Amino acid sequence: MRLQQINQNLWQGTRMWLMNCYFVREADGLTVVDTLMPGSGRAIVEAADKIGLPLKRLVLTHAHADHAGSVDEVAEMVPGIEVAYGQRSAEFLRGETGLKAGEAPSKLRGSYVTVDKAADTLLQDGDLFGSLRVVASPGHTPDHLAFFDERDRALIAGDAFQTQGGIAVAGVFRLGFPLPALATWDKPTALSSARKLFDLNPNYLAVGHGKVLKQPAALMGQAINTAEQKFNG
Numbered sequence: 001m002r003l004q005q006i007n008q009n010l011w012q013g014t015r016m017w018l019m020n021c022y023f024v025r026e027a028d029g030l031t032v033v034d035t036l037m038p039g040s041g042r043a044i045v046e047a048a049d050k051i052g053l054p055l056k057r058l059v060l061t062h063a064h065a066d067h068a069g070s071v072d073e074v075a076e077m078v079p080g081i082e083v084a085y086g087q088r089s090a091e092f093l094r095g096e097t098g099l100k101a102g103e104a105p106s107k108l109r110g111s112y113v114t115v116d117k118a119a120d121t122l123l124q125d126g127d128l129f130g131s132l133r134v135v136a137s138p139g140h141t142p143d144h145l146a147f148f149d150e151r152d153r154a155l156i157a158g159d160a161f162q163t164q165g166g167i168a169v170a171g172v173f174r175l176g177f178p179l180p181a182l183a184t185w186d187k188p189t190a191l192s193s194a195r196k197l198f199d200l201n202p203n204y205l206a207v208g209h210g211k212v213l214k215q216p217a218a219l220m221g222q223a224i225n226t227a228e229q230k231f232n233g
Contacts, residue, residue, distance in 0.1 A: 001043040003050055006212050010154050013047045019066050020208050022156050029056035031130045033147060033156050034067040041073025057130050060085040061158030062141045063092035065111040075117040084121035084129055088143035103142050110183030139190025140170035148200055155202035160193055163210025167219045169194040169227035180209055187231045194224050
């Protein structure tokens with residue numbers, strides 16, 4: 001795993017040049033955000049060892065395989081780690097893939113996984129998990145969450161945005177890296193969530209696929225404008 005320190009509280013871990021997880025410094029150790037594809041558990045634990053802080057928490061943005069694929073591996077390798085994800089993610093991770101009343105009747109896309117490890121903590125919009133504020137951001141998937149570190153205004157946005165292949169809102173096709181768009185559930189919902197995340201005015205935009213952007217407001221705004229044109233055109 002390639003490990004890059006972004007600021008005093010945030011590290012990006014990248015596997016296969018395409019998939020990111022994040023390590024967030026807490027008072028008692030580290031929170032890891034997302035677990036990448038199955039088979040990534042050892043790489044995640046070794047990355048935490050390189051940082052030199054114990055893994056204390058694990059949290060997920062959503063239940064796609066490239067984000068939740070190694071939950072069980074990490075939980076087994078790090079006894080006592082606190083695992084958290086949203087209530088909607090809990091359903092997907094149990095294999096319950098039906099849509100709920102009130103959700104857009106769009107087709108689910110992408111590869112969902114099931115896990116054995118039940119959440120120790122079920123998260124809701126606005127909760128604080130460690131130093132991370134939970135921000136519900138559905139669209140790419142119905143269960144999608146983002147996480148906002150209010151200490152340095154770093155936004156871990158999962159697949160609500162991508163920067164690989166060019167910055168884009170989930171659902172906007174980028175020829176250089178089309179997979180997030182192809183795996184997006186509902187474009188209008190994704191656009192609404194992108195606007196919500198933009199309003200947080202982050203200092204850093206950390207995404208599941210691509211590099212971290214510093215002072216990203218202008219580029220986020222451009223991506224939202226592009227999505228508006230494509231989705232409403």
